[in-house]
Amino acid sequence: MPEKQDGIGFKIIALAVYAFMAAPIVIVVLASFSPTSFLAFPPKGLSLKWYYNIFDDNGFVSGFFNSMFLASVATAIDVMIAIPAAIAVTKYHFPGKTALTNFFTSPMFLPTVTFGFVLLQAFSAVRGVPTFYRLLAGHLIIILPYIFRNVVSVMIGFNWTLEEAAQSLGARPLQTFRRVTLPLIKPGIMAGGLLAFLYSLDDATVSAFISDHRFVTLPIRMMTYMEFSFDPTLAAISTVLIALSLGAIVLMERFVGLNIFLK
Amino acid sequence: MRARKNALAAALPATALLSVLFILPILFVAVSGFKQDGTKFYVKFFSDPYYRDILITTVLTALRVTFFALLLGYPTAYFIARSTSKYKNVFLIMTVFPFLVSAIVRAYGWQVLLGDTGVLNQILLGIGLVKKPVKILYTMTGVTIGLVHLLIPYMILSIAGVIQNIPRNLEAAAESLGANRLTVWRKVILPLSLPGVITGCILVFSVSMTAFVTPRLLGGARIKLMSTMIYQEVNAAFNWPMAAAISFILLGTILFFLLAANLATANAMNRLGGGKRA
Numbered sequence: 102m103p104e105k106q107d108g109i110g111f112k113i114i115a116l117a118v119y120a121f122m123a124a125p126i127v128i129v130v131l132a133s134f135s136p137t138s139f140l141a142f143p144p145k146g147l148s149l150k151w152y153y154n155i156f157d158d159n160g161f162v163s164g165f166f167n168s169m170f171l172a173s174v175a176t177a178i179d180v181m182i183a184i185p186a187a188i189a190v191t192k193y194h195f196p197g198k199t200a201l202t203n204f205f206t207s208p209m210f211l212p213t214v215t216f217g218f219v220l221l222q223a224f225s226a227v228r229g230v231p232t233f234y235r236l237l238a239g240h241l242i243i244i245l246p247y248i249f250r251n252v253v254s255v256m257i258g259f260n261w262t263l264e265e266a267a268q269s270l271g272a273r274p275l276q277t278f279r280r281v282t283l284p285l286i287k288p289g290i291m292a293g294g295l296l297a298f299l300y301s302l303d304d305a306t307v308s309a310f311i312s313d314h315r316f317v318t319l320p321i322r323m324m325t326y327m328e329f330s331f332d333p334t335l336a337a338i339s340t341v342l343i344a345l346s347l348g349a350i351v352l353m354e355r356f357v358g359l360n361i362f363l364k
Numbered sequence: 365m366r367a368r369k370n371a372l373a374a375a376l377p378a379t380a381l382l383s384v385l386f387i388l389p390i391l392f393v394a395v396s397g398f399k400q401d402g403t404k405f406y407v408k409f410f411s412d413p414y415y416r417d418i419l420i421t422t423v424l425t426a427l428r429v430t431f432f433a434l435l436l437g438y439p440t441a442y443f444i445a446r447s448t449s450k451y452k453n454v455f456l457i458m459t460v461f462p463f464l465v466s467a468i469v470r471a472y473g474w475q476v477l478l479g480d481t482g483v484l485n486q487i488l489l490g491i492g493l494v495k496k497p498v499k500i501l502y503t504m505t506g507v508t509i510g511l512v513h514l515l516i517p518y519m520i521l522s523i524a525g526v527i528q529n530i531p532r533n534l535e536a537a538a539e540s541l542g543a544n545r546l547t548v549w550r551k552v553i554l555p556l557s558l559p560g561v562i563t564g565c566i567l568v569f570s571v572s573m574t575a576f577v578t579p580r581l582l583g584g585a586r587i588k589l590m591s592t593m594i595y596q597e598v599n600a601a602f603n604w605p606m607a608a609a610i611s612f613i614l615l616g617t618i619l620f621f622l623l624a625a626n627l628a629t630a631n632a633m634n635r636l637g638g639g640k641r642a
Contacts, residue, residue, distance in 0.1 A: 115443035118436050118516070119455065122462050125473025125513065128483060132476050140476055140483055186378035193371035205378055208386055212574035212618065214591040215611040216386075218598060222608070223389035226396075238385045245378065296464075303466040306576040309595060320577075323468050327581060331475060339469040346464040350457060359456045363445075363525040 126343060133336035140333070151337035159326070161338050164319035171233070171318060172301035175240040179248050180294050184286075187252040192261055202253070206246040213243060217310035224311060232316040239307040244297035251293030254361070255286045288357045295349050302345075397608045405609035415593075415610070419617065422573060422590045425504070429511040429572040430565050436512070437519030437564065442553075444520065445527035459524075463517040471581035474510050475501060478582075502584035510582040511572045518571070519564040526560030527553070558632065566625050570618050590614045 132140040136148035155161050183205075190202045208216070217239070224235050263285070267277040305320035312321050319338075326335060353359065397405075409415045444455050462470065477483050478500040485497040500506045530553065538548045576591040583592065590610060597607035 111439040111443045114436065114439040115455075118440040118520075119458050121436070122458065122513065122516065125470050125477055126462065126465055128476050129469060129473040139481055141486070182377045182381055185374035185376075189371045189375035193367050193374075195368055195371055201375060201379075204382065207382070210570075210618075210622075211386075211390070212591070212611070212614050214574055214576050214594050215615050216390075218594055218607055218611045219389045219393045221598065222393045222604065226392065241381060242386050245381070249378070299464055303468070305468055306591075309576070310598065320466065320468050323472075324577070324581070327468075327472065327475075331479070335472055336476070339466070339472055342466050342469055346461065346466075349464055350461055353460075354453075354457065359453065359460055362456070362460050362521050363528055 129336050129339045130343065132333050133340040135333055135336075138332050140336075151333040154332075154334040155337050155341075159334070160317060160322045161319065161326075161334070164317050164322035165338075165341075167316055168302050168319040171236055171240060172298050175237055175244060175301050176248075176294055176298045179241055179245050179297060180290060183245060183248040183252055183293065184290065186249055187256050187289075191253055191256040191259065205249050208242050209246040213304075213306040214310075216243065217307040220307065221310040232311070232313050235311045236308060236316060236318070239311055240301045240304065243304065243307055244301050247297045247300060248290070248293035251296065251361070252286060252289040255289030259285060288361070292353060292357045292361050295353055299346065299349060302342075393608060394612065397605060397612075401605050405605045406613065408606070409609050409613060418588050418590060418593055419613065421588065422614075423617065425507065425511070425589065426569050426572040428508055429515060430569045432508070432512045433516045433519040433568045434561065434565060437516050438523055438561070440516075441520045441523035441560070442527055445524040446532075459517055459520050462513070467514060467575075467577045468581065470513060471510055471578050474506065474513070474582055478506055478509070501582065502586060504583075504587060507579050507583040507587055507589075510578045511575060514575065514578050515568045515571055518567045522564035522567060523557060523560040526557050526563075530556045562625070562629050562632075566622065569621065569625075573618055573621075574614065590617075 128140065131144065133151055134147050134149070135141065135144055136146045136150070186205050190198055190205070220235070220239050224230055230238075259282075263281055264277050267281045268274070272280065303320060304318075305324055308318050308321050309324070312318055319342075323335060323338065350359075409419075440459075444452065444459065447455065449455075475482070479485070480497040480499070480501070482501070484500070485494075488494045488498060489496075500509070534552055534556075535548050538552050539545075543551065574591055576595065579587060579589050580592050580595070583589070588596075591614070594607050594610050594614070597603045597610065
């Protein structure tokens with residue numbers, strides 16, 4: 102009996118917290134279908150006009166594709182860099198291993214605003230780097246730790262003698278990696294890659310310092326739009342992004358399992 | 365020896381990337397700043413109450429956010445870790461999901477909810493609870509709500525992960541020895557879940573110290589924090605040396621708190637591990 106009681110107390114708080122966590126997300130989705138320019142409560146009908154508005158010439162579409170492109174390139178490059186880095190610190194033993202691991206995760210500990218400003222200053226000293234490559238440089242750094250850490254977390258439990266077994270059966274090193282190692286560490290790569298991709302897609306801090314009119318990402322476009330208008334075009338584009346996150350979490354639950362978040 | 369060469373080769377790309385695009389720019393900015401202006405702007409920061417207050421406000425805000433995230437996050441974490449419901453996965457998804465939704469989208473959601481003509485004020489005015497709209501957006505309250513919302517998943521996940529690993533029969537054992545629920549919680553669950561609480565608090569504190577998007581969108585121009593100040597010094601005041609000083613002071617403050625937290629944690633763990641007080 103007493104167990105039930107404390108269960109109920111915590112349950113009420115937990116349900117309230119879940120309502121709190123869902124509230125702004127639900128409200129954005131509702132606002133995107135509102136026929137009025139602000140969300141009236143109770144709503145006065147249903148409209149898709151804000152979704153059509155996205156395609157007006159207001160920079161949202163180009164921003165979306167710019168962001169998708171930037172996030173894809175940054176994630177692809179970092180996955181290829183983070184996998185060997187994770188192998189280095191899990192497969193081998195050498196002095197300074199912990200220091201190296203910390204070094205690879207160090208961008209997480211530098212405030213993103215500080216890094217944004219540092220890059221701005223560095224790129225004003227090294228002139229002539231196109232905006233896209235400046236953004237790419239920034240994103241490569243801020244998302245690397247996410248991929249690295251997730252790959253390391255699956256590699257820690259990895260039985261490296263499997264590689265030796267494959268090689269003793271005549272597999273070449275690259276073949277061993279592709280056929281034995283890679284499939285086993287795939288959940289970590291998927292989880293890290295998805296998180297990193299979403300982080301890059303969402304970044305408005307580093308980008309705020311180094312992006313300019315030549316390459317505007319979606320978050321930057323949204324932030325500048327918000328300074329002048331609250332209209333539900335933002336809600337419509339936000340709902341598209343929410344749908345994208347929903348897709349990501351379905352992928353993650355399918356292929357990785359959400360328990361990685363409880364480690 | 366060959367293994368060592370392999371390890372070095374594998375670590376090389378990441379090391380090169382971080383050296384050129386991360387360490388080098390930081391050193392360049394720090395060193396060129398000191399060469400040009402010495403400590404002038406650092407001295408100005410700490411002697412001018414205008415700047416000093418911004419640092420104090422930032423630390424207090426981060427502490428307030430951490431407090432509320434813990435207060436709300438702990439019961440939620442316990443609930444999710446101990447849940448045997450078939451909906452456990454739904455709750456887990458609901459915890460992780462906000463985390464994957466853009467910070468800008470979430471801040472926009474709060475603007476729609478908390479603005480002067482927002483949903484909350486429409487309801488409050490509609491039922492006659494208030495006569496004029498309650499000002500939440502563009503106040504410290506708005507920033508706090510937004511930051512707690514942004515960061516509470518970190519707290520819940522850090523704590524739930526640890527509670528999940530505490531065997532259930534420890535609680536049953538304590539109860540069978542006559543401890544009531546409160547005592548079980550205080551003497552068994554709380555000490556054992558402390559590592560998760562500490563990780564969660566450190567994460568939430570350090571991220572809310574540096575959050576930029578949320579305070580910018582929910583705080584407006586009146587709420588001044590370190591992160592938004594850096595941006596303002598660059599884009600409005602065009603005072604780059606000051607922005608550099610604020611950037612490094614922010615970094616220093618966080619490192620200071622991390623170090624303090626580490627020392628305090630080692631202390632607490634020693635005592636708990638000693639077995640006398642636990």
